[in-house]
Amino acid sequence: MKYVDEFRDGELAATLAVAIAREADTGRDYAFMEFCGGHTHAISRYGVTDLLPANVRMIHGPGCPVCVLPVGRIDMAIGLALARPEVIICTYGDCLRVPASGGLSMLKAKARGADIRMVYSAADALALAQANLGREVVFFAIGFETTTPPTALVLRAAREQGLGNFSVICNHVLTPSAISSILESPEVRRLGTVPLDGFVGPAHVSTVIGSRPYEFFAEEYRKPVVIAGFEPLDVMQAIRMLIRQVNQGRAEVENEFSRAVSREGNLKAQALVAETFELRRSFEWRGLREVPYSALRIRPPFARWDAETRFDLTYQPVPDNKACECGAILRGVRRPTDCKLFGTVCTPENPMGSCMVSSEGACAAHYNYGRFRDVPLKVETMETST
Amino acid sequence: MCLAIPARVVALLDDENCTVDLGGVKKTVSLALVEDVVVGDYVIVHVGYALSRLDPEEAARTLALFAEAGIDPGSTPEAA
Numbered sequence: 001m002k003y004v005d006e007f008r009d010g011e012l013a014a015t016l017a018v019a020i021a022r023e024a025d026t027g028r029d030y031a032f033m034e035f036c037g038g039h040t041h042a043i044s045r046y047g048v049t050d051l052l053p054a055n056v057r058m059i060h061g062p063g064c065p066v067c068v069l070p071v072g073r074i075d076m077a078i079g080l081a082l083a084r085p086e087v088i089i090c091t092y093g094d095c096l097r098v099p100a101s102g103g104l105s106m107l108k109a110k111a112r113g114a115d116i117r118m119v120y121s122a123a124d125a126l127a128l129a130q131a132n133l134g135r136e137v138v139f140f141a142i143g144f145e146t147t148t149p150p151t152a153l154v155l156r157a158a159r160e161q162g163l164g165n166f167s168v169i170c171n172h173v174l175t176p177s178a179i180s181s182i183l184e185s186p187e188v189r190r191l192g193t194v195p196l197d198g199f200v201g202p203a204h205v206s207t208v209i210g211s212r213p214y215e216f217f218a219e220e221y222r223k224p225v226v227i228a229g230f231e232p233l234d235v236m237q238a239i240r241m242l243i244r245q246v247n248q249g250r251a252e253v254e255n256e257f258s259r260a261v262s263r264e265g266n267l268k269a270q271a272l273v274a275e276t277f278e279l280r281r282s283f284e285w286r287g288l289r290e291v292p293y294s295a296l297r298i299r300p301p302f303a304r305w306d307a308e309t310r311f312d313l314t315y316q317p318v319p320d321n322k323a324c325e326c327g328a329i330l331r332g333v334r335r336p337t338d339c340k341l342f343g344t345v346c347t348p349e350n351p352m353g354s355c356m357v358s359s360e361g362a363c364a365a366h367y368n369y370g371r372f373r374d375v376p377l378k379v380e381t382m383e384t385s386t
Numbered sequence: 387m388c389l390a391i392p393a394r395v396v397a398l399l400d401d402e403n404c405t406v407d408l409g410g411v412k413k414t415v416s417l418a419l420v421e422d423v424v425v426g427d428y429v430i431v432h433v434g435y436a437l438s439r440l441d442p443e444e445a446a447r448t449l450a451l452f453a454e455a456g457i458d459p460g461s462t463p464e465a466a
């Protein structure tokens with residue numbers, strides 16, 4: 001496929017690996033965080049880690065929207081669906097298996113009679129409301145800056161059409177605030193616990209917000225940011241660019257994904273989002289706790305389509321499973337294999353924590369693609385005795 | 387859910403929609419978030435919406451940079 005295969009070419013990957021090894025200073029360590037779940041997936045799936053020198057370490061950041069969704073928000077949707085039989089909750093597929101309170105998930109609540117359905121896009125959610133005028137269709141909207149503009153579009157359409165049976169539980173969160181919260185976290189600030197030398201900036205999020213919002217981090221925290229595309233060669237080239245910046249003592253925003261990202265981003269989408277949503281004072285992120293001004297809520301002119309207002313929903317925070325290390329993993333303090341439940345009690349078939357649910361989650365990515373790498377190879381010669 | 391790949395626009399439809407070709411698979415995608423897309427353009431698609439248009443010149447430039455990685459700057463005459 002054009003614009004895909006060229007960016008996965010094995011020979012070029014080997015060339016880039018040689019260039020990275022040549023440029024990385026053997027006298028020091030490098031630790032870079034890839035923020036975006038798509039990058040976590042690509043790094044695990046294509047074994048990018050195996051192509052990097054031992055002194056270059058990648059930390060999986062909190063960029064998987066399902067992984068950072070707190071349990072209380074899912075409880076909210078399940079509670080609504082169980083309490084009101086007229087309600088149909090619809091959401092993206094990844095949300096359905098996230099463990100919620102009381103041993104439930106949206107999928108398990110469905111088995112108990114809640115009408116919960118999967119949709120592929122926000123437009124499908126709107127169509128579901130148009131097709132079920134006698135029901136209340138509630139779109140459980142999640143995601144970063146990439147899924148927010150589509151939600152804005154359907155809210156606007158619902159208002160234009162005067163569609164009274166459609167509403168949205170808005171869980172949209174913002175990338176730059178999450179990056180700040182990591183940089184402000186005590187583990188990162190107290191030098192030595194989590195060394196962080198730079199960020200691989202998100203691909204699709206950046207198509208919408210542009211490269212400009214990262215300029216603040218580069219300046220304020222003296223951390224280089226390189227925005228990268230989703231293919232393995234993109235990620236490798238971005239790592240190489242980060243190593244160069246570190247070596248030269250620079251902290252700038254560079255754009256490896258220039259084929260799709262500009263400095264300004266998608267202005268049409270930004271205007272639409274600004275018209276429909278406003279900042280929440282604070283929002284709880286799984287693993288990062290409450291993060292100020294890190295999420296969006298629906299603006300008052302659209303209040304009729306805001307399910308939190310319409311059904312008078314209140315958020316009840318829920319502590320995570322004690323043994324689950326998702327929080328520390330999202331902050332780069334722990335690795336999936338540090339968790340006692342990893343691969344035994346907790347697997348993608350039966351996830352205990354959210355990092356195991358989506359294939360972009362750090363635990364699931366490591367389980368699916370990387371878990372055998374850490375197991376030392378044992379070659380056993382069988383005695384053929386007769 | 388962040389995963390997505392570039393898709394080629396093969397036909398423009400009503401209501402700001404288009405048909406894209408994803409390696410032989412045809413899908414309907416909304417163009418409501420982008421401007422001035424024409425048939426033949428590649429777009430980055432996410433949850434059913436095109437988020438941006440792919441710039442072929444920039445793509446070629448990036449690929450050229452990958453290829454250059456094979457050249458050791460230490461061994462070129464300029465660096466000597």
Ligand code: SF4
Nearest residue numbers: 325326339346353363
């Ligand atoms: S393995 Fe499961 S329980 Fe452990 S940190 Fe990962 S998601 Fe949480």
